[in-house]
Amino acid sequence: MSARAAAAILGALTVALATPLVLASQASAATVPTTPHPPAAALPVGSSHAGAALRPVIAPTRRSYYVDCAATTDGNGTLSRPWNSLIDANAHTYHAGEALRLMRGTTCTGTLSPKGSGSAAAPFTISDYGTSSARAVVDGDGAPNAVYLYNEQFIQLTNLEITDQAAPGTNRRGVEVVAQDIGAARNYLLSHLYVHDIRGDTTKGSDGSAGIDFEVHGTTTPTWFDGVVIQDDTVDDVDRSGITEWSTWGNDAAVNDPTDMPEPRHPTRGLVIQGNTLHRIGGDGIVVIDADNSLVQYNTLAGFHLEPTGYDAGIWPWDADGTVFQYNDVSGGAGTNDGMAFDVDQGTAGTVYQYNYSHDNDGGFMLFCNADGSTSDAVVRYNISQDDSYRGFENCSGAVSGMRVYNNTLYIGPGVTQTVVNENNTTPREVSFSNNIVVKSGSGSASFNLRSGGYTFHHNDFVNLGGLPSDPGGTTADPAFCDPGDAGGIRGATGYRLCAGSPVAGIGAAVRGNGGRDYFGVAVSPTAAPNIGASAAAPSAGAPNLLPDGGLEAGNLNGWSTRGATAAQDPAAHSGAYDLSLNAPSGGAATAEYTVTGLQPNTAYRYTGWVRTTGAPTWLGVKNHGGAQVSASTTATGWTRLSAPFTTGAGDTSATVFCYLPSAGRSSCDDLSVTAGG
Template sequence: MPWRSQAVRAAGAALVAVALAASTAPAASAAHASRDSSRQVQYVDCGPATGTENGSRDRPWKTLDQVNRLSLRTGSSVLLRRGSRCTGTLAPRGTGRPGRPMVIGAYGRGAKPVVDGGGNPETLLLRNTRWVEASNLEITNSGNPGRNKRGVRVQLQDYGTGTHYRLSGLDIHDILGDDTKGTEGSAGILFSVTGSTVPTRFDDVVVSGNTVRTVDREGIYFASTWNNRPVHGDYDPSGPVYLPSTRVVVRGNTLSDLGGDGIVITATDGTLVEHNRLDGFQRRSAGYNAGMWPWNADNTVFQYNEVSGGETTRDGMAYDVDEGTFGTVFQYNVSHDNAGGFFLVCTATGTLGDAVIRYNVSRDDHFRGIETCRGSFGGVRFHNNTIYVGAGVSQTVVNENTTERHGIAFKNNIVVKEGSGTASFHLQSGGVTLSHNDLVNTADAPANPGGTTADPLLSDPTGALPRGLRLRSGSPALRAGITVPGSPGRDLYGNPVGNPPNMGADQGPGIL
């Protein structure tokens, strides 16, 4: 994406360097090991088995079952030959340690090695392990379509705290699973905490630089049975208590053509989701699905993401602040051309609070800008966003579908409606308050003190985002906002936020 930072690119390059180093690790000393499982590097080149395989580079394993039967040394590598194709489940039994992770990757030259799940529930399964890194594989599983299955599953069951997980450079596609989600659901990438005896969680997880396409149901999903607290409707007071996973980063992934949700974060604290691109979701699921969202998770930050192509109005919006979440921040994101709209803020039968939605850009999102659902909430601050509704598109800017009170402060936003179609407000609870917004061609807006209906002079409405929809020189939105406590120092373009700020997402001086 055009606004990825140099730091993100550098981090991605570092992960690639680690994977390349692993793929060329010397095996001279391991070649003399007397027992196959004691080799430091296990090589795999799938084909007809001969009975003479020992996992060396000269005599690599020929089946995934041969690898799965090994009890690997701590810090071993399992490397698949580039250009090869293996069918079945890869489920290595081993672990790493600080400074010596277990590495699952590739060796040789050519295309990434393919692991085809062959219709099995798991394709790459990393179970009850830690200090593990997987990279540079192509993972697919189109056999037995409609059955419960996953591309990559990292599972901890009654394990305690597992630490250091890295998934990078994986090409995951055609995981044709069923329509389930959760700890046993179908997904491209699933981090799954199961069991109820030993308190269990993940710590230090990075999922970066992967592609996930044509998957049913979920793209990237984090789920845990250790999720019980009375802030969500599925609370079970007799179940495993709340134990969130920590230090989780989902960065720089590309997702497309998903049956259900894109990126879902549950039972975590302090997760960062950034620089991801999602195009095409809620395509085949009978359930309710959104692009990127947290559930029963605290202090989650979503930033510099782009979401488009959500289908249906059964949710189908780009982003969602869902029940059981506190301290959620959505900032510097782009949303466009989603049938379900821009944002859902939903408590259902639980609670949420302290949510901030700021400096985001929405273009031609249909149906609703912000949708609420049943249940009351407060402490939601929606400020300095730019919403553009072009010709042929209609949107309810804020749609309250119940009279239960929804506390939303709607400040410093720009909403522009142009061409055919409508933009309107549908408010029922009395909890949505407006101030200092620029609302152009909108209907049924409540009182908007400090606001205006003047043309904000947005640049290039149909151009590439986020560079389009910026303020032009002379815009009445320049320095016309009100200071919002706790605002960041800069906008998504890197401009400093003034005092007073501009209305909308762009805080620059105006472009010519």
């Protein structure tokens, strides 16, 4: 491992356990300006990202200036006589501890571009005032930027609504912060902003449109940002990038970009992007560029690459060492150029992706990308991917080295097709792939396309996949997830815990330096054999099954109402020796029904089971429970898990569950269950 990579990994592990409380006034090249917060293990998945504990401390304001763009007359900037346009607000020079406040419920048009900086002890604050329930709005009205800060620092920008949708198609930013030829530009907080409808061009790169953008310009004085927190903002409907930053002083030899300034390198330091929500982004979601030891966590990105004019991914770094991406929920990537949730890209070393949830992305889960530079020493661990299409792990044309992929869970549900690892060329690679679960369920297919020989596999669980590679210590057994396929979000992924009888418990390979915890916050030993997959907890019994003999192991259908159905001995049963066999003749149907009693009124339950067909649609469903019939179906020839949630009525204490084959053919149902909890 190179010294650069080692330093990046050390920085990544350090920043992963720190979150800012106070914006720092000074930061050396070797430190991130943060103060400790509770370690990741203390923050359960789905919790607030530590809530108020992460709010930066705001110093008392010495003097405030006021803008009310609805006022009929222009004043002097006082509360009783506010300015009535951004022209006055931009003409004034502000000092440490002062504040510029915009009236809630009013809209100011043009660019907000105030002059002046704060200090470490007394930042310059740009915020709102008033009692209206509506936000204070800055509408760029077709200008290149709605909010523009140039060579100011120690800034806190909060609680504003920002838009710029007139004259669409030109270069456009919601918030642009620029530092040029000033050395270290320190301490920025952007929080609780609502940035939306930034109707810009779709140019990819430093000149592209964006919701929030930090840029370092200049060629005479080395310049970099030192302490940037972008937190709890909402970014909606942006034509290019959601949140990004870059620098002319990135100059990393691993990038091989001739347009960068020469060494020494001056990357952004102390960048934290956390707790933000992004919807409907035209290109990339969140991109960390020319920054070292950054922390990107607890963000939700839903919908990106929606205006595909190039290659876009969800959340990723470029020319950035030691970036930690954790607790992010990414979905809705459109198209396959690139369209995946995450990407370890060129010019990076020591990137860590952990505890993230990726789902329903057209382009897949993860990209390892290098063209003509260097990409090395990344870790991808304890993430969950549900129903990501096209590819699980994609590879660009260049070489990558020192990539470690372990203890992830990929679930590829009915109707989804994926190449689990895709290599379109034979470029040498170095990727270790271990302790991962990859399950294909239902219609569609999943397989491997391996060409370089650089992927090595061991101790994985590959279920219903084609083209399997050599996988010493691995298995193809069903992992016995408690409730796969229905996560719905990072908070709901508990269905990927292991339930009783899981064959992958305790059969993985121990990993030193494994981060110390799994996706769910359970401690992971560095020496004991772990579970395979993203859950390290001992298999649980789960909720009790209220359906007697759901595995049909008694070899009979006592208590069932049947037509063309038997409990059949089957060497290919989903588990055990027996399953429920449906045999429908030409022009007929086959069914088996069971009435479950002893249920509670007004209570959520779930009916689940595994179904295999010869191609005829087969249904699992629930009726007579006090509500509308619910059901799910499959035509898959391999065992496919179906699920039907239902809620009993106000006076109902029973429900009838069924397996139903409505047309000629044969099907099998097995491991049926009714459990409380929906």
